Amino acid sequence: MIRIAIDCMGGDFGLPVTVPAAVNVAEKYADLHFLLVGRATEVENALQLAKPSRPSQFSIIDAEDVINMDDPIDIVLRHKRKSSMHHALHAVREQRADACVSAGNTGALMAVARFILKTLEGIDRPAIATSLPNQLGKGTTVLDLGANVDCTPEHLLQFAMMGSALVQAVEGIEQPKVGLLNIGHEAIKGNQLVKKTSELLQATSLNFIGNVEGDDIFKGTAHVVVCDGFVGNVLLKSIEGLAKMVSSKLKENFLRSLYSKIAALMAKPVINQFRKDMDNRRYNGAALLGLKGVVFKSHGSADVLAFSFAIERARMAVQSQLLHKTRLGVEAILTSQQEKTIVLHQEDDKNPPN
């Protein structure tokens, strides 16, 4: 059985989205159990409205506080300890749940998750990873998307390792190709951060394919693309902005004249299929990696379909032992680095300084 704690109050819409989404996913998988966390009466009502066919798949955990999307992080940490987000994460910590899914404020979720779950041994900073659609019809996992704005090469190395473990676990790819986001493919390109990171990555057992550029994300050149959280967040928001503009311009063009309106009617099934293929709701569900627990973050504006995808990703991560695989990955890298240090020391002993 897989047990998932849902922060039912999080996101722009809260209960009317989170509860029906949980019910949808529960219908698909009989071995799934949900801990619905939020104001108990309200959750109970929402659950009844959603008419689950197997009510025993759900338990309710009462939480009186609600975190708003614009609550400052220090307020959340100090004064909202009884929030649905806190309770859902406590359920993970106390092993009453295998994963937590929340559509709440990203900064708050990261801070509360770090506070309650703590980071894995060997990980300095958790990172946010998501999958973006590529031309191969698959997803490219990109991290960090904004948890860490000032990074060292060591942080990026940890991101690479965690991203690789995520793709291994969730997509079943044995040796995911890892690319380092840069402004050219050549090794001499880039800023100080990526140059040093590249050296570190080459020395690992990761399947590091070298530098990749922004368009490689959409070509599907690598399974995992690593960047610092500033670059990743700018990238994510820029492509969201471009996609919105393109979509609204296309609509505008189809509504311009009588002819174009008729053409729109004709083209509708095709455009709808296209929109479905490109639908970013299918890629909803960013993983918070590097924590002692599985946490997935849904887009705040997610609807029922989108939130269901985030739950599905969390389920897949638990089923494929994401946490265990990430731990192993980190340990392997730590061990190989320690061995290298030992070898270096032995060489130092052989060649003592004059």
Add this chain to the structure above:
Amino acid sequence: MIRIAIDCMGGDFGLPVTVPAAVNVAEKYADLHFLLVGRATEVENALQLAKPSRPSQFSIIDAEDVINMDDPIDIVLRHKRKSSMHHALHAVREQRADACVSAGNTGALMAVARFILKTLEGIDRPAIATSLPNQLGKGTTVLDLGANVDCTPEHLLQFAMMGSALVQAVEGIEQPKVGLLNIGHEAIKGNQLVKKTSELLQATSLNFIGNVEGDDIFKGTAHVVVCDGFVGNVLLKSIEGLAKMVSSKLKENFLRSLYSKIAALMAKPVINQFRKDMDNRRYNGAALLGLKGVVFKSHGSADVLAFSFAIERARMAVQSQLLHKTRLGVEAILTSQQEKTIVLHQEDDKNPPN
């Protein structure tokens, strides 16, 4: 009269694109004169093929060397001093031309332009700026797009000033709104670089509107968006990659079945109009700012239409006195900073340390 030097051999296609584009633009503006730089016989042949109606609008400057798109910068600087790029830039330096347009390798163009033209007083690093389409149907000018990968807050301040002068000159907007690219609108957001840059920008006479996010570029929130060259380049290539993927997926969907092919025929005029609106060729022509001369860089893969747009942008920049306005902008900022320093020193004199 406006005189533009064209690096005819640059870009993926060279003469068959650059010369017809120059002829196209020359037909529109009788007061334009072109210096076509390249292997004289080949340029002469290309010019005859393009059949200009006023041949007196063209002079040819012979240049024996050609810079290839993948020539390393040190080879270009040391061994290709007789290239069409060099000669075109020398024409600007010696005031035989008012601007230079090249589709050659960006790194080489920046290096050669810095070497031949030098940077303006008060500018440490030239930057690359281009205009991206936004939802308002206008362009958002973004810089730096890759000339400078490791930047200080002072560099970003200079970019803001140069970008503001570019928009003033080319688009005729008196007080362009300047935004700082960040991962949130709030002042507390961002990495060290943007936080310090924000402080500097607030102290200038620029119309600084604060932080903007990636999607603001496409919303048209600011006229000028400033970022370091690493972020700018990743951003540019990512949106190019996304646009390509969307366009090829749309095509694929329309070719999937007989029905969708008929729908495609119906929708063709609408889709064509949409493609025209979104056509990135219309936004071709990045400005190399901060040099003692007007230089525009065309996309290497530009066709005749795209290269014509780059020439038009260069013409507009000359006509609207970009260089003069940039100089004034830099001087104004330098003066205000000196005044601040003087005030600070005077305050120090009033409050001597104990």
